[in-house]
Amino acid sequence: MIEIKNLNKAYGSTKVLSNINLKLEENKIYGLLGRNGVGKTTLLNIMSNVIRANSGEALLNGENIHENSKVLENIAIVRESGFGIEDIKVKKILKAAKTLYKNWDEEYMKFLIKEFDLNIKKNYSKLSRGNKTIVGLIIGLASRAPLTLFDEPSLGLDASYRYKFYNLLLQDVEKNPRTVIISTHLIDEVTHLFEEVIILKNQKVYLKEEVESLMGKAYFLSGKLEKIEPIIKGKNIISKEEFGTITIVGVFDCLTKEEKDNLKEKGIEISAIPLQKLFVLLTEKESVEGII
Secondary structure, eight states: OEEEEEEEEEETTEEEEEEEEEEEOTTOEEEEEEOTTSSHHHHHHHHTTSSOOSEEEEEETTEEOTTOHHHHTTEEEEOTTTTSOOSSBHHHHHHHHHHHOTTOOHHHHHHHHHHTTOOTTSBGGGSOHHHHHHHHHHHHHHHOOSEEEEESTTTTOOHHHHHHHHHHHHHHHHHSOOEEEEEOSOHHHHTTTOSEEEEEETTEEEEEEEHHHHHTTEEEEEEOHHHHTTTSTTSOEEEEEEETTEEEEEEESOOOHHHHHHHHHTTOEEEEOOHHHHHHHHHHOSOOTTOO
């Protein structure tokens, strides 16, 4: 459905994205992760024709996204930068959004307004940060766009509204399947939403993998180092912390049943690495050689 081919973007002499190649399937929820400044927002803006790449292509169902009005009515982006014109009533923003998306659901929009208790008679500029975010979320959900992009969709929201959004999104994509990409720093909160994760690092796609597969090879091993070392020799070690006589080793690699049984027999505790911690460990170091 979505294909990014040899995409490059720089701002002046600063490269942001370098030779990005991606293929995204229909009707899946993707997590787009990366450190600040790595190019997540830039990539989403290119995919929604907000900005143009220096070279390469972004395609939706084989058609170039750039300045293609028929394609763009199938793409919705929700982002912090708002709607360009701040001094306008919320109801006018929603009315304008209705004309942009061919799958717009007016009744669902009205339902969402009540769910989020949003005053649409107020000027957008007078809204709190959280309510400005809610306007974007309502547009993203009610658009029912086949490709819906959420760039930091929880900014300014309290916990109850964040979880309300997550639940509404899951319910709606089950009834109205679409491809969703979510870029967020609150990874632990949304891990259950993601079917696949894309991590950007050093201007490139560092990792693209199904969440189930990813989490099935991310472990913390806790115990005496001399008992851990022989069993994980040759494995991809991403962290090591010592607490007195106990060492906690982070492994990002497959462990066989035999290896797990061997570790347990030696008194080694095995636990899963949460996705947010795994993301931090994978992106904070250029190399982990020599940790063990």
